[in-house]
Amino acid sequence: MDIWKELEDEGVDRGLLEEIKAFRCAHPVPEEARGRVPVPRFLYYGKEIWEGAAAALLCGQHLLLAGPKATGKNVLAENLAAAFGRPSWDVSMYVNVDAAALVGADTLKNGEVVFREGPISQCARLGGFGVLDEVNMAKNEALAVLHATLDFRRVIDVPGYDRILLDDAARFIGTMNYGYAGTRELNEALVSRFVVMDMPVISPENLEKLLLRGFPQMxxxxxxxxxxxxxxxxxxxxxxxxxxxxxxxxxxxxxxxxMEKGIPSGQALELGIVNKAFDPFERQLVADAVWARIPKDADRSRLFEG
Amino acid sequence: MDREDMESRRAENQFWNGAGNYSLRSDFQMYGPDGGADLYFNTVIGLVYRFYDYEKLRPLFNTFQSQTSGAFYTDLFWLGLEGAAFRRAAGDRPVLEELRRQYALQVVSQPRKEAEREGIANLRWLWYRRALGEPAREDTWEKGVLDDLTFPPSASEAELCSRMEALLHKWFKRARRSVTDRQWAAFAGRDILQKGKKRGGLVSGNALRRLGEPGGGPVEEGRRFFWQKKLLLRLGQGRTREETLRRYVENCFGVSMFPPAETAAAEKALCTGSHKNCRLHFTRGVLPAREVDGQTAWERGVFQAQREKNRAYYQARLVQNQHILAQLAQQLQNTILLQSDVTDSRTRAGTLRPSLAWRAEALQDSRVFSQRRRSELGDLSVDILLDGSASQNQQQEKLSTQAYLIAAALTRCQIPVRVSSFCSVSGCTVLRVFRDYQEAEKNDAIFDYVSAGWNRDGLAMRAMGWLMEREQADHRLLILLSDANPNDDQKIPREGLLPGGRDYGGKLGVKDAAAEAGALRKRGLAPVCIFTGSDRELPGAREIYGRDLVRIPSVGWFADAVGKLIQGKIQGL
Known part of the structure; x- marks a missing residue:
C-alpha cells in the first residue's frame, strides 16, 4: 500500500503531508530499529481524525485514542508510525503490568548487574512510536512511571542508572476502550499528558472502502x-x-x-465472527444477524470476481 | 429463562435485523413448527416496519381482531405484506432470495390441504409454490385471491390497506368498513394486545402495560384491593390511622420482625424528607394467630392461592429448573475456584528460588524466596430485592421461580444471600424478607412472593440500606429487580405548613429514587438494577442507576442476568 497516495486520495491536507515528510527527513531511523517501522496493510479511513492526530504528533504531543471496539485505534496508530517513518513498539497493557515490565529491570551480563531496557526505554532512546494498547487495563501505580516521560520533562529516571532522555522523535500513543469489562478510569494526571482523540465509529462508506482495499476482487x-x-x-x-x-x-x-481462499461463507463466518460469542444464546443471535445478510453456502465465485 | 423466553427474544432480534431500529417492538412474531423463531419471516416483519409506517397498517389489524375470521385475515394480510416487503428489499439484501426459497421449501414440503380450499394453509402453500417459481394448479378463485394479494412493492400504506379490504370483500364477502369503524380501529387494540402463547404461526408481541393504573400495573376491574382504590382525600393527605394500618398490614403480610421500638426508631431515622408521613414494616411473613375480618381473609386466600401457583409453576418445570440450577451453580463455583487460585510470590522467607539467588549477593535484595498463598474470597453477601408491587402481577410465578434458582445456586456455593420484596400499602412500605443470609434451608419461602399495591422505590432502598448495614460483610451486592417506575399513593409532603403534597411518581419519583441510590453508592452499597421496564421508563432507570443497569427483555432472564452480575462481582474481589 502506498500510504502517501492513499492519504492524498482521502483528501488529507497536503501541507500536513509535506510536514510529515519533512519530519521523516529530519529524523532518520536508527539502524538497529529499522525492522520495526511498520508496513500497514490497511489505511485508517477518516480524514479529520488523520489530520488531527498527525498535527498533534508534529507538535510533539502524545496521543490517547479513546473509542469503542472496532473503531480502528490500532490501525491508526500503525498508520501514523508508518507515515512518520518511525519504528514502533507495541506494549499490551494488562492488570499485572508493572514499572519493570515497561521501563526495564536488572539483569546479569558478563557477571555484572546491568539495566535491561524495557520497551518504553528502548522506544524513548531510539525515537520510536510507543503504542500503549488498552492503556486503561493497567493499574495507575504502574503508569505513574510514565508521568515524567510523557510531560515536558521527557525523561525516564531509573533509580541507580542514568536518566534516559526521550529522543526528539519519540511519541507515545495510548489506546483505550472506555467501559470495557475490567478497565478502570485513568487518573487525571496521566490523561492530562495526552491529547485525547475520541475515535468515531467507522462509517459504512469508509468500511466499504476498507473492505475493497483489502479485497479488491470482492x-x-x-x-x-x-x-x-x-x-x-x-x-x-x-x-x-x-x-x-x-x-x-x-x-x-x-x-x-x-472465503477468498475457498472456504464456504458459512464456515468462514462462524470461525471469524459467530464463534467469538461463547454464550450459546448470544451465538444464536449473532448467527441470525449474520445469516440475515450473508448466505451460508456462498462459495468464492459467488463473492469474488475472477 | 425457559425456551419460550429465549425464542421470543430471538424472534425480537430477528425482527430488529430487518427493522434496523431497536426502539420498535413488533406486534407479531413467527415461530416454526418446532417452536423456534423463524429467521426469514421475522426478518421480513422487521422489513415491513422499516419500509412502511406500521401505525397506518395497525388499524386494519385491529379490526381483524374483533372478527370471527380475524386470525385468518391477519395471516393472509401478512402473506401479502411479506411478498411486498420481499420484492422491495431483495435488491438491497440479496440473501433474502435464498432465505425465502428455504422458507418456501419448508412450507411446500407439507401436503397441500386442497379440501380446505379457503383455508390459510392451502393459500400459503400455493403462495410459496409461486415463490419457488413452480406455481401449482390453481382454480379461478385461488388464482384471483393470490393475484390480488400480490401487492406492488411501491404501494403506500393506505393503498395496501385498501387493496386488502377490496380483496377480502371480493373473495371472502367481508363487509367493507364504515368510517366509524375505521376511526375506532385507529385507537382500539392498542392496549389489548396480549403476548400470544401459541406456537407454530404468527403470534402477537409483548403486552403493553397500562402503567397509568393504580398500583402501577394492569388491574382487573372488580378485583381491586382497597389500597388500589383511588384515594378520596387528594389534598391534605395525612396518615391512615396507625392502629388500623398496622393491623391490616400484619394480617396480610405478617407480623413485624422487629419489636415496635426498633421499627419506630427505623421510621424516625428513615421516614424523613420526601418520605415523611410514611411508615415501614419489616416482616418475615409470619401471620398472626388472631381472627381476621372477611375482607382480609379473602385477601389472604388470594395470596395463598398465588403461593400455591408459584410452587406448582416450579414443579411443573422441575427437570428444566434443576438443569438451570445446576448450570448456574457450576458457573459460580468455577468463578470462585478461579479466584481462589494459588499464587507464588517473592518473599524474604520461604522456599529458596535459585534463579533469584544472585540478587541477594549483587543487589542486596533479600526477596529471593517464594511462598505459595491461596487467595481467599472475602465475605461476599448478596441481597436481592424484588419489586413486589402490582406491576409484577402478571409474572409472579416466573419471578418467584427465578429468584429461587438464584438463591439455591448461591446456597450451593455457600454465598450468603437474602431475598426480599417491597411494596407500599396506604403509605406503609412493606419489606418482606423471604430468606435471610444464614437461612440456607429456607429457599422454599421464596415461593411465598406475591405482588400487590404500589412501589415507593426511594424508601425501599433507604430501608434496605439500613437493613444491610445491620450485618457485617466485606463485600456486598444489592440487586434490585425493578421497572424503575416509582409510584405511590402516599404523597410527598410540601414543606412548611402548606397542606397537600405532590404525587410520588413520574419525574419526582425518579428523582427521589436516584437520590437514594446515590446515597447507597456513597456508603459502598451500590445498587444494581435488573431492569424489566419498557423504553419509556429507560431514561428514568438510567437516571436512578446510571451504568449499574442490566436490561432484560422479560423476567425469564432474571436468573441469567443475576448469575452474570455475581460472577463479575466475584471476579472483581
Missing amino acids: KHTWVEQFAALFGDLRRKCDSSEISTKALDLRGLLSALHL
Missing part, C-alpha cells in the same frame, strides 16, 4: 452486505442485545480471507 454487492452486517452487529451491541465479542472487524477480515 463483488460490490457483497462489499455492501458485509459492511451492512457490521453495522447490524454494532446496533445489536449498542442495544445491549449482544456483547461486543462478535463485533470484531479483525474477525470479519479473517473470515473474508478464508
Whole structure:
C-alpha cells in the first residue's frame, strides 16, 4: 500500500503531508530499529481524525485514542508510525503490568548487574512510536512511571542508572476502550499528558472502502452486505442485545480471507465472527444477524470476481 | 429463562435485523413448527416496519381482531405484506432470495390441504409454490385471491390497506368498513394486545402495560384491593390511622420482625424528607394467630392461592429448573475456584528460588524466596430485592421461580444471600424478607412472593440500606429487580405548613429514587438494577442507576442476568 497516495486520495491536507515528510527527513531511523517501522496493510479511513492526530504528533504531543471496539485505534496508530517513518513498539497493557515490565529491570551480563531496557526505554532512546494498547487495563501505580516521560520533562529516571532522555522523535500513543469489562478510569494526571482523540465509529462508506482495499476482487454487492452486517452487529451491541465479542472487524477480515481462499461463507463466518460469542444464546443471535445478510453456502465465485 | 423466553427474544432480534431500529417492538412474531423463531419471516416483519409506517397498517389489524375470521385475515394480510416487503428489499439484501426459497421449501414440503380450499394453509402453500417459481394448479378463485394479494412493492400504506379490504370483500364477502369503524380501529387494540402463547404461526408481541393504573400495573376491574382504590382525600393527605394500618398490614403480610421500638426508631431515622408521613414494616411473613375480618381473609386466600401457583409453576418445570440450577451453580463455583487460585510470590522467607539467588549477593535484595498463598474470597453477601408491587402481577410465578434458582445456586456455593420484596400499602412500605443470609434451608419461602399495591422505590432502598448495614460483610451486592417506575399513593409532603403534597411518581419519583441510590453508592452499597421496564421508563432507570443497569427483555432472564452480575462481582474481589 502506498500510504502517501492513499492519504492524498482521502483528501488529507497536503501541507500536513509535506510536514510529515519533512519530519521523516529530519529524523532518520536508527539502524538497529529499522525492522520495526511498520508496513500497514490497511489505511485508517477518516480524514479529520488523520489530520488531527498527525498535527498533534508534529507538535510533539502524545496521543490517547479513546473509542469503542472496532473503531480502528490500532490501525491508526500503525498508520501514523508508518507515515512518520518511525519504528514502533507495541506494549499490551494488562492488570499485572508493572514499572519493570515497561521501563526495564536488572539483569546479569558478563557477571555484572546491568539495566535491561524495557520497551518504553528502548522506544524513548531510539525515537520510536510507543503504542500503549488498552492503556486503561493497567493499574495507575504502574503508569505513574510514565508521568515524567510523557510531560515536558521527557525523561525516564531509573533509580541507580542514568536518566534516559526521550529522543526528539519519540511519541507515545495510548489506546483505550472506555467501559470495557475490567478497565478502570485513568487518573487525571496521566490523561492530562495526552491529547485525547475520541475515535468515531467507522462509517459504512469508509468500511466499504476498507473492505475493497483489502479485497479488491470482492463483488460490490457483497462489499455492501458485509459492511451492512457490521453495522447490524454494532446496533445489536449498542442495544445491549449482544456483547461486543462478535463485533470484531479483525474477525470479519479473517473470515473474508478464508472465503477468498475457498472456504464456504458459512464456515468462514462462524470461525471469524459467530464463534467469538461463547454464550450459546448470544451465538444464536449473532448467527441470525449474520445469516440475515450473508448466505451460508456462498462459495468464492459467488463473492469474488475472477 | 425457559425456551419460550429465549425464542421470543430471538424472534425480537430477528425482527430488529430487518427493522434496523431497536426502539420498535413488533406486534407479531413467527415461530416454526418446532417452536423456534423463524429467521426469514421475522426478518421480513422487521422489513415491513422499516419500509412502511406500521401505525397506518395497525388499524386494519385491529379490526381483524374483533372478527370471527380475524386470525385468518391477519395471516393472509401478512402473506401479502411479506411478498411486498420481499420484492422491495431483495435488491438491497440479496440473501433474502435464498432465505425465502428455504422458507418456501419448508412450507411446500407439507401436503397441500386442497379440501380446505379457503383455508390459510392451502393459500400459503400455493403462495410459496409461486415463490419457488413452480406455481401449482390453481382454480379461478385461488388464482384471483393470490393475484390480488400480490401487492406492488411501491404501494403506500393506505393503498395496501385498501387493496386488502377490496380483496377480502371480493373473495371472502367481508363487509367493507364504515368510517366509524375505521376511526375506532385507529385507537382500539392498542392496549389489548396480549403476548400470544401459541406456537407454530404468527403470534402477537409483548403486552403493553397500562402503567397509568393504580398500583402501577394492569388491574382487573372488580378485583381491586382497597389500597388500589383511588384515594378520596387528594389534598391534605395525612396518615391512615396507625392502629388500623398496622393491623391490616400484619394480617396480610405478617407480623413485624422487629419489636415496635426498633421499627419506630427505623421510621424516625428513615421516614424523613420526601418520605415523611410514611411508615415501614419489616416482616418475615409470619401471620398472626388472631381472627381476621372477611375482607382480609379473602385477601389472604388470594395470596395463598398465588403461593400455591408459584410452587406448582416450579414443579411443573422441575427437570428444566434443576438443569438451570445446576448450570448456574457450576458457573459460580468455577468463578470462585478461579479466584481462589494459588499464587507464588517473592518473599524474604520461604522456599529458596535459585534463579533469584544472585540478587541477594549483587543487589542486596533479600526477596529471593517464594511462598505459595491461596487467595481467599472475602465475605461476599448478596441481597436481592424484588419489586413486589402490582406491576409484577402478571409474572409472579416466573419471578418467584427465578429468584429461587438464584438463591439455591448461591446456597450451593455457600454465598450468603437474602431475598426480599417491597411494596407500599396506604403509605406503609412493606419489606418482606423471604430468606435471610444464614437461612440456607429456607429457599422454599421464596415461593411465598406475591405482588400487590404500589412501589415507593426511594424508601425501599433507604430501608434496605439500613437493613444491610445491620450485618457485617466485606463485600456486598444489592440487586434490585425493578421497572424503575416509582409510584405511590402516599404523597410527598410540601414543606412548611402548606397542606397537600405532590404525587410520588413520574419525574419526582425518579428523582427521589436516584437520590437514594446515590446515597447507597456513597456508603459502598451500590445498587444494581435488573431492569424489566419498557423504553419509556429507560431514561428514568438510567437516571436512578446510571451504568449499574442490566436490561432484560422479560423476567425469564432474571436468573441469567443475576448469575452474570455475581460472577463479575466475584471476579472483581
